[in-house]
Amino acid sequence: MPATPATPAGSTALLATADALLSETLGGPLTPAGRDRGAAYALRIALEAAVDAALTAREAGLGEVRSMRAKLLCLRHYAGPDLAHRVNALWSGLSAGCKYHHDELGPSHTQVRAWRSAVESLLAELDTPGATRHTSQQTDAERT
Numbered sequence: 001m002p003a004t005p006a007t008p009a010g011s012t013a014l015l016a017t018a019d020a021l022l023s024e025t026l027g028g029p030l031t032p033a034g035r036d037r038g039a040a041y042a043l044r045i046a047l048e049a050a051v052d053a054a055l056t057a058r059e060a061g062l063g064e065v066r067s068m069r070a071k072l073l074c075l076r077h078y079a080g081p082d083l084a085h086r087v088n089a090l091w092s093g094l095s096a097g098c099k100y101h102h103d104e105l106g107p108s109h110t111q112v113r114a115w116r117s118a119v120e121s122l123l124a125e126l127d128t129p130g131a132t133r134h135t136s137q138q139t140d141a142e143r144t
Helices: 008-023 034-059 069-079 081-098 108-128 136-143
Strands: none
Touching: 008 034, 008 108, 034 069, 034 081, 034 108, 069 081, 081 108
């Protein structure tokens, strides 16, 4: 996987790329299905970069963990189960949408647009300073 910038500007650029693919403003010989799959890929990279940035802000070195599955487990500890679950579900959907299988349909244009909105929302939540300060002790205190 290519290196992705773990900065808000990098994620913003990736969202702009997804928008360009979805609105067909990029030139080139791309089919509608190829544009949708390409937009899904840009959205997945933007989400991964935001998770890297959130984890790095909380604990130096966590952004360097290689497996996204491991990062999502760490995110559960630092951001809480609700946010981590939503990130995990969206990342899983985007990952499935990025893969090409000759016997399966790719993501629809409508589905990729919905993913785009969800990614933008989660990027804002992950970028919030308090988003990664959640601990298991706070969870216990919130329940009482």
